[in-house]
Amino acid sequence: MFIRKLLNVRSHYHLRRWVSTDPLSFQNKKLQSYLESLRLEYYALRVSAAGNNSEYARLSRLDGVVNALEQHRALQRNITSEQDMAVEKDEDMRALMQEENNVYTDLLQKQEDALLKELLTLSDDELYPALIFEVNAGAGGQEAMLFAYELYNMYTSFFDHMGWQYDEFAHETTDIGGLRHANLIVHDSEAYQWLRYEAGVHRVQRVPATEKAGRIHTSTASITVIPRPADVHVHIAERDLKIETKRASGAGGQHVNTTDSAVRIVHLPTGLAVEAQSERSQLKNRELAIKRLHAKLMQQQLESAEASTQATRKAQQGNLNRNEKIRTYNFVQDRVTDHRVQKGGTQHNLSGFLDGGQQLSGLIERLQLENRRAKLVELLETWQPPKEAADMN
Amino acid sequence: MTTRTAARSLSATLSGSSSTATTTTTPPSGGSLVEVNKALDGWEQKLKDAGVRDTEFNLKCIVSHVLQRKFNTVPDDFTQLKFNSEQLADFERFCEARCARMPLQHIIGEWDFMDITLKTAPTVFIPRPETEEFVRLVIENYKDVKHVDMLEVGCGSGAMSLSMLHALPQVDATAIERSKAATALAWENAKLLGLQQRFKVHNHTMEKDKYMPEELKDKQYDLIISNPPYVKTDEFQYLHPEVVVYENLNALDGGSDGLRVARLVFELACRHLRPGGKLWLELGNEHPPLVKTIMHLKYQGRLTFVDSYFDQYKRERFVQLQKV
Numbered sequence: 049m050f051i052r053k054l055l056n057v058r059s060h061y062h063l064r065r066w067v068s069t070d071p072l073s074f075q076n077k078k079l080q081s082y083l084e085s086l087r088l089e090y091y092a093l094r095v096s097a098a099g100n101n102s103e104y105a106r107l108s109r110l111d112g113v114v115n116a117l118e119q120h121r122a123l124q125r126n127i128t129s130e131q132d133m134a135v136e137k138d139e140d141m142r143a144l145m146q147e148e149n150n151v152y153t154d155l156l157q158k159q160e161d162a163l164l165k166e167l168l169t170l171s172d173d174e175l176y177p178a179l180i181f182e183v184n185a186g187a188g189g190q191e192a193m194l195f196a197y198e199l200y201n202m203y204t205s206f207f208d209h210m211g212w213q214y215d216e217f218a219h220e221t222t223d224i225g226g227l228r229h230a231n232l233i234v235h236d237s238e239a240y241q242w243l244r245y246e247a248g249v250h251r252v253q254r255v256p257a258t259e260k261a262g263r264i265h266t267s268t269a270s271i272t273v274i275p276r277p278a279d280v281h282v283h284i285a286e287r288d289l290k291i292e293t294k295r296a297s298g299a300g301g302q303h304v305n306t307t308d309s310a311v312r313i314v315h316l317p318t319g320l321a322v323e324a325q326s327e328r329s330q331l332k333n334r335e336l337a338i339k340r341l342h343a344k345l346m347q348q349q350l351e352s353a354e355a356s357t358q359a360t361r362k363a364q365q366g367n368l369n370r371n372e373k374i375r376t377y378n379f380v381q382d383r384v385t386d387h388r389v390q391k392g393g394t395q396h397n398l399s400g401f402l403d404g405g406q407q408l409s410g411l412i413e414r415l416q417l418e419n420r421r422a423k424l425v426e427l428l429e430t431w432q433p434p435k436e437a438a439d440m441n
Numbered sequence: 442m443t444t445r446t447a448a449r450s451l452s453a454t455l456s457g458s459s460s461t462a463t464t465t466t467t468p469p470s471g472g473s474l475v476e477v478n479k480a481l482d483g484w485e486q487k488l489k490d491a492g493v494r495d496t497e498f499n500l501k502c503i504v505s506h507v508l509q510r511k512f513n514t515v516p517d518d519f520t521q522l523k524f525n526s527e528q529l530a531d532f533e534r535f536c537e538a539r540c541a542r543m544p545l546q547h548i549i550g551e552w553d554f555m556d557i558t559l560k561t562a563p564t565v566f567i568p569r570p571e572t573e574e575f576v577r578l579v580i581e582n583y584k585d586v587k588h589v590d591m592l593e594v595g596c597g598s599g600a601m602s603l604s605m606l607h608a609l610p611q612v613d614a615t616a617i618e619r620s621k622a623a624t625a626l627a628w629e630n631a632k633l634l635g636l637q638q639r640f641k642v643h644n645h646t647m648e649k650d651k652y653m654p655e656e657l658k659d660k661q662y663d664l665i666i667s668n669p670p671y672v673k674t675d676e677f678q679y680l681h682p683e684v685v686v687y688e689n690l691n692a693l694d695g696g697s698d699g700l701r702v703a704r705l706v707f708e709l710a711c712r713h714l715r716p717g718g719k720l721w722l723e724l725g726n727e728h729p730p731l732v733k734t735i736m737h738l739k740y741q742g743r744l745t746f747v748d749s750y751f752d753q754y755k756r757e758r759f760v761q762l763q764k765v
Binding site: 223225291293294300301302303304305306307308309310325326327328329330331332334 | 494753
């Protein structure tokens with residue numbers, strides 16, 4: 049077959065790598081035939097997918113891999129084979145061929161990396177349009193709540209950094225600026241592939257602001273990530289709201305100097321009522337109350353029968369990781385250590401990390417890569433070439 | 442006025458005596474601490490007897506102010522909060538003042554308006570919650586406009602202009618104000634909020650044929666906003682003591698039909714709005730239909746009535762006019 053011939057050609061250039069036992073090495077036979085099966089599937093789908101949504105979805109997911117594979121093969125064809133080189137008599141010409149081959153080998157190497165990346169992305173699970181992200185303070189009292197608040201800030205900054213839309217539907221703070229828990233919904237189909245690695249127990253080690261004797265405490269906060277198969281959207285129409293303040297009637301404006309900033313809002317279609325009085329500005333209280341109403345309506349939707357079965361099932365899967373300590377934030381040594389990363393899981397500049405920007409996304413990318421590799425290896429181990437493909441060989 | 446001066450001299454003697462005892466602002470170590478909940482004892486009833494409504498909120502504002510903490514960080518039940526002896530004295534002094542119906546906003550010296558906090562001053566009009574709604578409407582209308590030259594007539598503490606500037610970076614604001622104290626306060630607030638680059642305020646009293654100060658007489662604007670005095674003269678007898686006794690009546694008195702100053706603003710708008718420019722006004726209850734009639738009768742070819750809007754109490758109070 050054509051492939052085998054190509055593999056023969058390649059083997060001269062990558063003899064050492066050919067011997068490699070790495071299942072994700074490009075020279076691995078199983079990987080090669082897996083790729084070929086994807087390619088065949090892709091072209092078969094292109095012929096048959098008319099009008100079938102799930103097939104279209106699969107097609108577009110395969111698109112990246114197959115494109116990369118085709119480019120890779122095109123590059124391979126440019127490499128002059130050993131036999132052709134041997135036939136060539138002209139010394140200069142042979143040197144030229146050799147030089148050209150070196151260039152193509154480099155390009156080929158790059159293309160392989162790109163192809164592998166596409167292949168790894170393919171091994172991700174199905175996509176979810178939204179997810180529920182929860183931050184909960186764990187063991188450690190007030191200090192744990194302060195830490196939970198810092199994590200909350202880190203992740204909301206991260207959402208902004210990634211450009212994801214999110215809504216908050218529960219938020220309970222403490223007097224000294226801590227956070228008991230917060231629930232957010234993140235509306236982005238990419239978010240789950242990133243945030244899933246953040247679920248678990250986060251540990252902090254430092255001398256808390258509340259500690260007088262200068263001892264180092266260890267406290268925890270946990271992150272839960274529940275994918276949502278269906279998007280949740282709440283729309284509140286102004287005309288559906290009945291807004292009440294303490295001043296029921298009588299003249300307003302310049303005639304009186306009231307300080308009635310407390311606001312109560314009734315959502316007429318559902319009868320839900322919310323209040324806000326934590327601000328001195330009435331308008332701010334009204335905004336706050338509407339936010340709360342939004343959160344309540346969202347929660348109501350989330351709890352609707354169909355949604356809850358899905359959510360619970362996923363929550364339980366998420367629970368598997370619940371008690372696993374995934375990361376330590378050590379303020380004393382100004383470091384953050386991810387316990388799942390084998391080598392180099394520790395980085396310094398903790399405050400930069402807590403900004404929720406490049407440092408955090410860099411770490412998640414590593415976790416993503418490792419997870420995808422593991423998954424792909426597992427898939428290749430259990431994968432059997434389809435019958436037709438075997439016949440063709 | 443007597444309450445205020447008495448309070449002030451009291452605070453002067455208090456701070457004078459304490460500065461000899463301790464030089465730092467941290468609570469004095471020797472001073473005995475009193476639980477806030479204990480200090481509150483009896484005040485709620487006294488305030489109610491004095492005719493103050495919404496007493497819980499009043500007390501919470503005073504407590505936060507005395508403790509120098511942000512209002513929204515103080516727990517509703519005041520648990521674990523304590524006053525030192527100095528703070529306790531302040532607290533009682535402020536509560537006395539409130540019982541004398543001094544406006545809460547004057548007692549604590551600042552107030553929140555939309556997203557900004559403004560200093561208040563005894564003779565300067567205190568912005569009302571409905572005005573927040575008014576400004577919100579104007580912001581909503583101008584948030585996508587590239588650049589806005591805005592004029593405010595009678596800015597008081599600066600609440601409307603400064604919250605517009607705070608919300609919309611594309612706005613440049615000029616204000617005129619008849620009271621010297623308000624002019625100074627608006628400028629101080631602008632500086633405190635870091636908005637002085639885009640804000641100018643002129644001390645000027647708007648009169649017939651002298652609507653704008655000399656230096657602005659040829660200026661034209663895209664937008665004019667105003668919350669002119671609109672209380673009818675015969676309504677003054679029904680006003681709350683906080684308003685009648687403590688507030689600057691110049692900021693309230695709108696003449697017999699409440700539109701005396703508004704009429705001047707119409708004339709000013711004819712001269713200083715660009716064609717197509719808008720005039721937004723916050724007025725009293727019965728005014729929008731009246732304004733509509735006035736526009737039809739007197740301003741044909743100069744100003745047109747665009748629309749009127751309701752405040753959060755469902756009262757038709759805001760109008761939008763357009764320069765032809």
